[in-house]
Amino acid sequence: MDFLTHPLNVVTFFPLLGVLVILFLKEEQKNTIRWVALITSLIAFGISLAVLVQFNAANPDLQMSINLPWIQVAGWNIHYFLAVDGLSILLLMLTTFLTPISILSTWTAIDERVKDFMIFFLLLEVGMTGVFLAQDLFLFYIFWEFTLVPMYFLIGIWGGPQRMYAAVKFFLYTMAGSLLMLLAILWLGINQGTFSVPELIAKGGIPADVQLWLFVAFALAFAIKVPMWPLHSWLPDAHVQAPTAGSVILAGVLLKMGTYGFIRFNIPLFPQAAVKAAPVMAALAVIGILYGAAVSYAQEDVKKLVAYSSISHLGFVMLGLFALNEQGIQGAILQMINHGLSTGALFLLVGMIYERRHTRIMDKFGGLWSIMPIYGALTLIVSLSSMGLPGLNGFVGEFAILLGAWGAGDAGGVLGSHYYAGFAAIGVILAAVYILFMFQKLFLGPITHEENKKLSDLNWREIITLVPLLILIFWIGLYPKPFFGLMAPAVGKVIALVHGAVMAALP
Amino acid sequence: MTLNTLGSDFVILLPLTFLLGWASLLLLVDLFVPQERQDTMPLLAVLGLVATIVLSIMQAGQSAWAFQGMAVVDGFSTFFNVLFAISGLVGVALAYDYLRQMDLARNTYYTLLLFSVGGMMLMSAATDLIVIFLALELLSIPLYVLSGFARPKGESEEAALKYFLLGAFASGFLVYGIALVFGATGTTSLAGVVQAVHGGALLNPMLFIIGAALMLIGLGFKVAVVPFHMWTPDVYQGAPTAVTAFMALGAKAAGFAALLRIFLTAFPQVSADLTPVLWVLAALTMFLGNVVAIAQRNIKRMLAYSSIAHAGYLLMALVPYGQQGLSGDVSASLLFYLVAYALSNFGAWAVVMVLERQDDQGLGLDDYAGLGSKSPFLAACMTVFMLSFAGVPPTLGFVGKFYLFRTVLQGGFVWLAIIGVLTSLISAYYYLRVVVIMYMRDGDPQTHPAPWLRWTAGVMAAGVVALTFFGGPLFNWASQALLTAF
Numbered sequence: 001m002d003f004l005t006h007p008l009n010v011v012t013f014f015p016l017l018g019v020l021v022i023l024f025l026k027e028e029q030k031n032t033i034r035w036v037a038l039i040t041s042l043i044a045f046g047i048s049l050a051v052l053v054q055f056n057a058a059n060p061d062l063q064m065s066i067n068l069p070w071i072q073v074a075g076w077n078i079h080y081f082l083a084v085d086g087l088s089i090l091l092l093m094l095t096t097f098l099t100p101i102s103i104l105s106t107w108t109a110i111d112e113r114v115k116d117f118m119i120f121f122l123l124l125e126v127g128m129t130g131v132f133l134a135q136d137l138f139l140f141y142i143f144w145e146f147t148l149v150p151m152y153f154l155i156g157i158w159g160g161p162q163r164m165y166a167a168v169k170f171f172l173y174t175m176a177g178s179l180l181m182l183l184a185i186l187w188l189g190i191n192q193g194t195f196s197v198p199e200l201i202a203k204g205g206i207p208a209d210v211q212l213w214l215f216v217a218f219a220l221a222f223a224i225k226v227p228m229w230p231l232h233s234w235l236p237d238a239h240v241q242a243p244t245a246g247s248v249i250l251a252g253v254l255l256k257m258g259t260y261g262f263i264r265f266n267i268p269l270f271p272q273a274a275v276k277a278a279p280v281m282a283a284l285a286v287i288g289i290l291y292g293a294a295v296s297y298a299q300e301d302v303k304k305l306v307a308y309s310s311i312s313h314l315g316f317v318m319l320g321l322f323a324l325n326e327q328g329i330q331g332a333i334l335q336m337i338n339h340g341l342s343t344g345a346l347f348l349l350v351g352m353i354y355e356r357r358h359t360r361i362m363d364k365f366g367g368l369w370s371i372m373p374i375y376g377a378l379t380l381i382v383s384l385s386s387m388g389l390p391g392l393n394g395f396v397g398e399f400a401i402l403l404g405a406w407g408a409g410d411a412g413g414v415l416g417s418h419y420y421a422g423f424a425a426i427g428v429i430l431a432a433v434y435i436l437f438m439f440q441k442l443f444l445g446p447i448t449h450e451e452n453k454k455l456s457d458l459n460w461r462e463i464i465t466l467v468p469l470l471i472l473i474f475w476i477g478l479y480p481k482p483f484f485g486l487m488a489p490a491v492g493k494v495i496a497l498v499h500g501a502v503m504a505a506l507p
Numbered sequence: 508m509t510l511n512t513l514g515s516d517f518v519i520l521l522p523l524t525f526l527l528g529w530a531s532l533l534l535l536v537d538l539f540v541p542q543e544r545q546d547t548m549p550l551l552a553v554l555g556l557v558a559t560i561v562l563s564i565m566q567a568g569q570s571a572w573a574f575q576g577m578a579v580v581d582g583f584s585t586f587f588n589v590l591f592a593i594s595g596l597v598g599v600a601l602a603y604d605y606l607r608q609m610d611l612a613r614n615t616y617y618t619l620l621l622f623s624v625g626g627m628m629l630m631s632a633a634t635d636l637i638v639i640f641l642a643l644e645l646l647s648i649p650l651y652v653l654s655g656f657a658r659p660k661g662e663s664e665e666a667a668l669k670y671f672l673l674g675a676f677a678s679g680f681l682v683y684g685i686a687l688v689f690g691a692t693g694t695t696s697l698a699g700v701v702q703a704v705h706g707g708a709l710l711n712p713m714l715f716i717i718g719a720a721l722m723l724i725g726l727g728f729k730v731a732v733v734p735f736h737m738w739t740p741d742v743y744q745g746a747p748t749a750v751t752a753f754m755a756l757g758a759k760a761a762g763f764a765a766l767l768r769i770f771l772t773a774f775p776q777v778s779a780d781l782t783p784v785l786w787v788l789a790a791l792t793m794f795l796g797n798v799v800a801i802a803q804r805n806i807k808r809m810l811a812y813s814s815i816a817h818a819g820y821l822l823m824a825l826v827p828y829g830q831q832g833l834s835g836d837v838s839a840s841l842l843f844y845l846v847a848y849a850l851s852n853f854g855a856w857a858v859v860m861v862l863e864r865q866d867d868q869g870l871g872l873d874d875y876a877g878l879g880s881k882s883p884f885l886a887a888c889m890t891v892f893m894l895s896f897a898g899v900p901p902t903l904g905f906v907g908k909f910y911l912f913r914t915v916l917q918g919g920f921v922w923l924a925i926i927g928v929l930t931s932l933i934s935a936y937y938y939l940r941v942v943v944i945m946y947m948r949d950g951d952p953q954t955h956p957a958p959w960l961r962w963t964a965g966v967m968a969a970g971v972v973a974l975t976f977f978g979g980p981l982f983n984w985a986s987q988a989l990l991t992a993f
Contacts, residue, residue, distance in 0.1 A: 164943050
């Protein structure tokens with residue numbers, strides 16, 4: 001019984017209950033199916049709140065762990081090991097928070113094969129939650145790869161005209177990286193005798209040159225997922241073709257699985273390699289920031305613009321992580337959440353206008369402010385949050401990251417040069433350029449197209465979908481302390497590991 | 508090695524002797540069952556197979572020699588006895604619906620199937636090179652006949668003839684290899700070979716290595732390893748699909764049973780010469796099988812190349828066979844993967860048969876368009892099998908590949924493992940294409956009602972997923988299915 005009622009098991013597998021109920025419903029009962037899915041995901045969010053209440057923010061270690069032997073034959077030492085700590089608690093909350101919002105956003109947008117859609121969506125939630133909670137590499141890999149399957153269907157069945165191409169590309173790209181990680185996982189299991197992450201960290205002792213190879217194998221899997229420049233080419237296709245709810249989850253949660261992988265596995269497991277690789281990773285991150293911003297500016301399609309802006313924003317996250325200091329990593333984790341909120345909201349907003357107008361080309365709009373004032377106001381807030389205006393969430397994360405990167409640029413820091421932070425700061429300015437440019441094209445100026453005059457403003461359901469996101473955008477922007485408080489001890493532990501590695505590397 | 512009386516030899520090999528006796532009996536019974544009564548023979552075949560499974564399970568944990576060291580009962584052979592008898596059961600279930608929907612129902616089918624299962628079982632128990640050869644013929648000859656079962660259809664006859672000619676050619680290699688090993692060691696019994704190699708009584712080491720290589724070629728034909736795979740696509744495509752499904756697993760598993768027993772017991776001393784050969788063969792097989800599968804538009808041909816590729820993955824885990832302390836892992840990972848492959852293989856072919864119509868209609872990949880909405884159950888099962896073939900969690904195929912790669916990495920063959928994962932990636936492309944077509948294209952596929960085929964698909968899909976999470980007993984069983992040492 002303990003196993004079934006353990007809070008982490010419940011929060012991970014509860015959506016399966018909804019899947020089970022939906023399996024017994026008929027395709028025609030569309031609204032019932034929608035309600036079942038929504039209520040299931042809301043309850044899952046409620047359970048995750050209960051986990052948050054039980055969570056002890058002062059404890060830097062893994063908490064609420066459930067650790068049972070799973071496969072123990074023939075020298076396999078695989079455990080069923082779920083636990084949560086300061087690195088993952090916020091991402092767990094983000095997952096359970098964005099899922100009901102995404103489901104709500106599909107109410108009218110998805111009208112075909114609703115049953116299949118909701119089943120895949122809830123399965124996806126199981127996979128994502130599992131990724132953030134698994135502390136055994138084998139179990140982690142199962143959840144990690146499993147998320148591909150439902151997402152592949154979400155893009156491939158309900159996506160845009162190029163959906164099949166985008167779905168297969170998404171699947172193969174991600175799998176390519178994962179397979180080398182699988183070999184690295186096997187290497188660890190064979191040579192260290194365990195797949196459990198905390199045990200592996202405690203054991204340590206991997207020679208520096210081997211660390212570097214393992215680091216590369218893990219980093220490839222995660223860098224494709226993030227995606228870091230130059231491994232990003234699957235992302236625009238997947239985002240543009242995915243249905244709105246799919247894009248929200250893809251940007252909001254799936255990309256974070258990559259950045260989370262770096263902080264959970266790459267840095268603590270291979271600290272020496274992480275220190276060595278930091279300048280390269282940071283350089284790639286900065287290129288990503290500038291490249292993403294520049295390409296966003298050139299887009300005509302709003303959704304593509306938001307997709308490329310993700311590359312830029314996640315570049316900030318990567319830069320913060322590989323500053324390998326407190327401010328950088330804390331800022332990076334917060335920025336993961338921020339990007340989930342702001343970009344999630346942007347994709348929702350793009351979806352809303354697409355549902356009305358069936359186009360996303362910016363030239364087809366203009367002067368929307370006078371026709372859809374509520375829509376305009378909400379878009380303005382979200383856009384400002386995305387470009388990092390002080391007082392909104394994006395600013396806090398980006399500022400902390402830049403501080404961290406600057407600090408790492410001091411003599412003795414891992415980056416050893418202030419250029420990283422300097423070029424990244426240019427990215428902040430570019431973000432303001434492309435986002436304001438987009439806003440201007442859509443909302444300001446005269447109404448240039450007759451069709452747009454008949455567009456209706458947001459309805460209650462749509463406003464309710466967005467309000468929770470806006471509340472958090474303001475909350476994090478004005479009072480981020482509780483969020484930092486949740487992660488600070490766990491981040492401190494990672495930093496200590498990195499320092500230990502730096503000391504060990506000294507002659 | 509104790510000498511038994513002839514009677515007790517039969518008792519020791521009871522599952523096998525019972526099955527062969529039962530099959531011979533059915534040969535006679537067949538004469539008295541009118542052709543219109545189509546249920547009797549399958550039912551009798553099922554009874555015989557179920558009894559065989561029970562007898563095999565009763566032997567679990569036992570270990571004994573029979574026929575003066577020519578055959579053995581051990582954990583390894585018991586594992587394969589059960590695997591082959593269950594394959595036989597599935598083979599009957601698949602054939603029962605399939606033969607009727609293709610107007611091929613003839614009672615001889617089931618007798619031949621039982622003889623072939625008997626050959627496979629003997630293959631896993633044989634500890635004498637001559638008995639291995641006999642077993643190979645006993646399992647192959649019924650398969651040659653079954654491949655031509657759809658006569659007078661041209662493709663089926665072609666498949667039978669091609670399979671027979673190339674199979675006979677391969678047998679020639681095997682026999683010649685056995686002859687050379689005999690020449691080098693003065694014995695055909697594996698125990699004798701082991702003694703000769705250990706005791707330094709090897710008359711001619713060069714002959715021994717050439718003999719071993721020729722035997723590898725002979726068995727390589729059977730399990731469809733590149734470059735001895737040429738027959739596979741044509742035979743798989745031309746043979747009646749129920750036969751293909753049975754052959755794809757049965758002949759491959761029997762071939763690997765023999766390879767494992769011979770290589771792990773008799774050939775470790777020459778691993779320095781054979782390991783590079785196995786390495787190259789495994790890499791070639793994985794690569795070619797998966798790459799050529801991409802170009803196939805016919806599902807039977809695609810699955811044929813996929814089966815070649817899987818022979819490559821299995822062979823990959825055999826590469827470190829000569830290393831001290833790894834033989835248990837080599838054998839266990841191969842056995843485990845064979846079970847994983849068996850489930851997905853039978854399931855996938857069952858789905859293929861539900862869609863296949865007469866005159867080779869319904870076999871193109873495009874015939875699967877729209878299956879996702881027309882028949883969600885079949886499409887979901889097929890998706891599970893494709894993911895399992897590709898090694899994507901949460902399927903047994905993933906756990907199986909994990910085990911294979913673990914063995915290879917333990918042996919220190921990192922580059923082979925990397926080739927393995929990269930070719931898996933290639934394979935994901937064509938497996939996913941089936942899923943894309945089923946779910947993302949519109950179409951109106953026609954399906955047969957075929958309850959047995961649907962049941963088979965459902966049970967296999969459930970097994971593929973459930974065993975991923977609750978595979979403990981299977982792990983134990985595979986890791987305890989030990990070969991008798993000499």
